[in-house]
Amino acid sequence: MGGTAPDPLMTSVLDRPIGPWQAQAAPSGDVAVSSRVRLARDVAGLPMPQRMQAADVAKLLSQVADSARRLPGDLGHFTLQPLQALGPLERQVLVEKHLISPQHAEEAQGALLVRADEQVSAMVLEEDHLRLQALTAGLQLGAAWKLASSFDDALERTLTWAFSERLGYLTACPTNLGTAMRASVMLHLPALRWTERIGPLLAGLAKVGILARGLYGEGSSAVGDLFQISNQASLGTPEQELAEHLEGVAREIVAHERSAREALLAGHRDAVEDRVWRALGILTHARLLNSAEALQLLSDVRLGSTLHLLPDLAADRWAELLVVTRASFLQRQEEPASPAARDARRAAVVRRKLQEAWGSPRVPDSTPSAEPPQGSSATT
Numbered sequence: 001m002g003g004t005a006p007d008p009l010m011t012s013v014l015d016r017p018i019g020p021w022q023a024q025a026a027p028s029g030d031v032a033v034s035s036r037v038r039l040a041r042d043v044a045g046l047p048m049p050q051r052m053q054a055a056d057v058a059k060l061l062s063q064v065a066d067s068a069r070r071l072p073g074d075l076g077h078f079t080l081q082p083l084q085a086l087g088p089l090e091r092q093v094l095v096e097k098h099l100i101s102p103q104h105a106e107e108a109q110g111a112l113l114v115r116a117d118e119q120v121s122a123m124v125l126e127e128d129h130l131r132l133q134a135l136t137a138g139l140q141l142g143a144a145w146k147l148a149s150s151f152d153d154a155l156e157r158t159l160t161w162a163f164s165e166r167l168g169y170l171t172a173c174p175t176n177l178g179t180a181m182r183a184s185v186m187l188h189l190p191a192l193r194w195t196e197r198i199g200p201l202l203a204g205l206a207k208v209g210i211l212a213r214g215l216y217g218e219g220s221s222a223v224g225d226l227f228q229i230s231n232q233a234s235l236g237t238p239e240q241e242l243a244e245h246l247e248g249v250a251r252e253i254v255a256h257e258r259s260a261r262e263a264l265l266a267g268h269r270d271a272v273e274d275r276v277w278r279a280l281g282i283l284t285h286a287r288l289l290n291s292a293e294a295l296q297l298l299s300d301v302r303l304g305s306t307l308h309l310l311p312d313l314a315a316d317r318w319a320e321l322l323v324v325t326r327a328s329f330l331q332r333q334e335e336p337a338s339p340a341a342r343d344a345r346r347a348a349v350v351r352r353k354l355q356e357a358w359g360s361p362r363v364p365d366s367t368p369s370a371e372p373p374q375g376s377s378a379t380t
Contacts, residue, residue: 017323019118026138033186037148040180067158092328184230191260224295276304289347
C-alpha cells in the first residue's frame with residue numbers, strides 16, 4: 001500500500017461503488033448519466049507541475065493541506081489523500097469512479113482532495129497544481145458549475161491562483177487558458193449507436209466546438225454505449241456561457257437518442273425485445289463475464305428498462321453495476337486469484353445485484369414487428 005493507510009472517509013470512498021449524489025434526482029436521466037465541471041488552477045509563485053522539484057511539491061502539498069483545513073463547514077467535510085499512501089489497485093478504483101484521471105493515477109507524488117459525498121473533489125498535481133471537479137446526476141451543468149465555483153471561491157481565500165488580466169487563468173496547457181473550465185456530460189446512446197447514426201452526429205460536434213470521448217475521457221473508447229461530450233475551448237467565453245452552450249448541445253443529443261429509441265420500438269420491437277432479453281438472460285445466468293461484455297450487456301438492459309420492456313432499473317442501481325463490474329473495484333472487493341476467477345466473481349456479483357433489484361423478471365408476450373434495423377444482432 002505505501003506510506004500510511006487511508007483515513008475512514010477515504011476507505012468509505014474506496015469501498016462503496018457510487019457516491020450519495022448519484023442517488024439524487026436526475027433530469028434527463030434516461031440518457032444523461034452525469035454532468036461535470038472541472039476547473040484547472042495553478043498556484044502563483046510555483047513552477048508548473050512538469051518543472052517542479054521536490055521542495056516545490058512539498059510546498060504545494062502543504063499549502064493545499066492548510067487550505068483544506070480552512071474550508072468552511074457549510075461546504076462539507078473533506079479529506080486530503082496522498083496517492084503515495086494508496087497502491088496501484090486503489091488508485092485504479094478512483095479512476096473507475098471518475099474521481100481521478102488515468103494520468104493522475106500514475107502521479108504518486110499527487111493527492112486527492114475529496115468531499116465525503118464524492119460530489120466535489122480536486123486532483124492535486126495532475127497536469128496542473130489542482131483540477132477542481134463538481135459532479136451532478138443527469139443533465140445539470142448549471143448546478144455543477146455553481147458547485148465548482150463555490151469550491152473555487154473557498155480555496156481562493158487561502159490560495160492565490162496564477163492569473164493574467166489578458167489571458168485569464170494560467171495553466172500548464174495553453175488550451176485551458178481563459179476560464180480554464182472543462183464542462184462535460186456523460187451520455188448513454190445505445191439507440192444512436194445501434195442505428196449507426198452516432199458517427200455523423202459525433203462528427204458534427206466538432207463544428208460547434210464540442211469534443212466527444214469515451215468512458216474515461218481523453219484517449220478512452222466509448223464502451224457500453226457511453227460517451228463524454230465537453231467544450232473544446234475555454235478562452236474568450238464566460239464560464240456560464242460555456243456551460244449553457246454545452247447543455248444546449250447535450251439536450252439536442254438527448255432528443256436525438258430518445259427519437260432513435262422510439263423509432264426502434266415502433267418499427268422493430270421484436271428485435272429490440274430480443275436484444276434486451278438476451279442481455280438479461282446472459283447477465284442473470286452466465287457463470288463467466290469479462291469486463292467489456294458486462295458493460296455492453298448492462299447497456300442493453302438499461303435500454304430495455306428505459307423503454308419499459310424490462311422492470312425499472314433505477315439510474316443509481318445501473319451506475320452501481322457499472323462500477324462493481326470494473327476490474328480494480330472487483331479485485332479489491334472480491335480478491336479473485338486469477339483473471340478467470342475474476343470473471344466468475346463478476347458474473348456472480350451481477351446476478352446478485354439484479355436479483356436484489358428485480359427478483360425474477362417475467363418475459364412478456366410480444367408480437368414480431370418489421371424487419372430488424374441495420375446493425376442489429378438479428379441481421380449479423
